[in-house]
């Protein structure tokens with residue numbers, strides 16, 4: 005699933021980078037010094053895996069700025085930034101790779117030089133051609149991870165499906181003012197947890213609806229303790245299945261009631277977009293508030309969430325946020341999404357399964373695992 | 382060129398709050414990991430004015446996360462470079478940078494009062510406590526934050542409304558009994574502390590007699606052992622005098638890895654239930670011939686350890702002799718970023734580990750343990766800084782009750798954990814206090830005048846009080862300073878005095894009184910101070926609520942209140958957050974616990 009450096013060079017798009025990443029697999033002493041504080045967290049092997057990764061980032065607005073910054077600082081091998089739009093005045097409000105002089109330039113090309121400056125070891129390239137949503141699996145195959153931000157539902161699902169066909173991990177995210185989401189479809193992902201061996205015997209087999217324990221090995225440490233290396237596997241499903249799935253059937257009414265309203269709001273927004281071919285905009289179309297609330301109601305219903313006691317002021321506040329971006333919210337969501345990508349590449353941490361929503365009113369970030377149910381339990 | 386569209390999104394999604402943001406003047410203390418991210422968020426969100434204070438300069442190992450800095454900025458002041466880079470994000474924000482220590486006296490209470498809100502983005506306990514104290518005195522809301530590895534936390538502090546930074550006790554640094562370090566190590570960390578805090582200092586630094594962290598009072602149960610340790614130290618001092626001679630390395634080696642170990646073996650009782658150590662012989666080990674220091678990633682062979690031991694001793698000796706020839710200070714102190722010193726500590730620690738049959742460590746790991754390095758990544762800092770601003774929104778909206786204590790701790794079902802803010806701890810020494818401003822001419826007023834005329838006559842304090850100014854300056858038994866002027870006691874404009882009510886246990890006691898000194902322009906030159914108005918100093922609660930009961934009542938997990946979650950929060954609560962006790966500012970302490978002598982190492986060692 006991971007792309008090699010040859011793939012990166014074959015990719016014909018414009019290249020900003022002057023430096024070739026170190027060709028050998030050994031991480032140099034200088035890289036160790038630069039990445040010291042993170043190698044101490046995730047280890048040398050994970051760092052080496054990151055260096056061999058080529059990431060595609062679709063759309064570089066505020067959330068994309070944060071994701072790109074975090075991944076380039078962390079030392080991925082290469083990143084291709086795709087954006088076919090031009091920089092607007094509004095982009096200056098929450099994006100730090102662009103400034104006044106860049107308004108009117110292509111957004112990816114405007115952001116690339118500042119992004120490259122963060123880490124000359126990373127190969128930064130841009131892609132400004134339209135129609136990314138209709139590129140097939142062959143195009144996405146060359147990437148280790150594909151991240152799509154601020155896209156409409158049909159773009160999300162078509163790229164998600166193409167990535168599935170290409171067997172490439174897929175992340176998506178959007179920020180809407182104070183709110184937002186992060187989604188992951190890693191298809192099938194194995195990772196190794198390192199832990200001190202406990203008295204309880206490690207059992208091979210299913211751990212959750214999506215995760216199973218595949219194998220475990222033990223190493224004796226000099227002090228007499230034992231370290232256990234447990235290989236786990238998470239199985240994912242694509243976004244088009246997620247939006248027609250219900251909350252875990254076993255959840256009691258009180259837990260259902262506590263589900264964040266951001267979840268049905270995001271799903272309702274996608275529904276609105278599919279039906280009306282545009283985002284809701286109550287300033288232009290008065291009826292949009294009502295129509296959006298109806299979409300949100302439908303989403304609550306299909307998610308299996310209670311329909312009483314829904315606060316209408318939330319829907320209004322969410323609508324005000326649609327299409328806007330705020331720097332601190334982009335930082336929170338971009339941090340979580342980028343860390344998800346790093347964890348996926350490093351193969352040492354539990355990855356996101358499968359949708360996280362953020363609510364800046366109450367600073368909450370619950371994660372829901374949404375997938376077809378029925379045949380499994 | 383001004384771009385009107387810049388504010389459009391913030392206005393739309395934040396409404397009226399956006400006006401408050403544009404008018405806010407904030408102080409950001411620390412321009413490191415969290416600071417770089419925070420400054421970006423504050424500038425882009427459109428905060429009107431921001432002051433940045435940081436003492437530090439930029440290092441290569443910062444660049445994996447402190448994105449306002451590049452390679453060309455290494456060794457430059459963080460505050461200045463952060464300002465320069467962030468000013469490009471929004472020309473409408475006014476930025477001021479101070480390359481200075483936040484504890485400098487010009488950053489006084491009046492200066493703190495000029496801010497709408499203060500953000501702490503610090504990496505050490507001492508500065509955090511200082512800013513906490515200043516914000517309480519100035520009554521300015523403080524957003525406190527910290528990160529370590531994947532975890533972060535944000536706390537909103539507002540005088541008399543929420544708990545302050547010091548309302549909960551912070552964990553003391555990991556400590557080790559002196560005998561474990563000197564005689565019976567059982568883990569790699571014991572050998573590393575020995576190499577760094579004992580051997581290195583004995584050979585190159587302040588010798589044992591001058592290092593306060595070693596307490597050799599004779600009240601341990603093993604006087605013989607203490608005697609041996611003393612003798613060892615004296616012998617080492619003699620060897621130190623042979624520094625620069627060709628046999629120096631061999632002398633040190635034979636002494637600490639052979640002779641001292643042989644002597645330890647004679648104490649048969651010690652090895653009844655332990656594996657006895659095995660002395661090493663310099664001549665029987667081959668030194669090998671390397672051209673340079675082996676890789677810091679793998680564990681060195683015994684030959685490599687010996688080679689690095691001798692080679693680093695040679696390098697350090699040359700430096701000492703060089704300093705000596707220039708007539709300079711001959712003392713070195715350990716610094717994890719100094720390769721010669723780190724090599725010496727790594728090799729010595731590993732040789733000792735060989736003696737005691739403990740697993741050796743790579744130089745990379747030894748650096749972390751000896752240098753108290755805490756892992757730090759961009760994503761955690763970015764998320765934490767984002768949360769700081771979200772909490773600042775609540776403060777600026779005058780809705781502090783809606784603010785939350787937030788922990789970044791990713792699990793299967795959530796990314797963040799929140800708790801309601803707790804109310805102040807009534808027995809807190811820092812915020813559970815009464816406050817008084819006291820105007821005086823510090824060159825004239827004497828301590829006894831202050832006690833008699835102000836504390837006893839105006840406030841009717843009994844004679845049972847203590848007065849602290851950083852350290853104790855007066856109590857009933859310690860009256861040496863009565864005749865001294867404030868100036869002679871180092872009490873100047875902006876200083877704080879803490880008055881403790883020491884009445885007998887069965888008497889009600891007043892909460893601590895914090896007196897802030899203000900120097901006075903002598904309008905009536907004959908008077909050395911202004912008699913303050915009497916303020917109400919409340920009594921301490923008879924039984925201050927225990928920390929545990931506070932913790933339990935503070936939970937907000939409702940139906941999800943599983944033990945797993947509580948545990949997680951308590952772990953986060955331990956505030957491991959980039960808290961290195963700054964060794965420059967916080968002197969090493971010695972603590973006696975149940976008759977046992979304990980070293981508190983001069984930093985915070987993270988060993989999970």
Ligand SMILES: [Zn+2]
Pocket residue numbers: 544545546547548549805806809810811812813
């Ligand atoms: Zn307090």
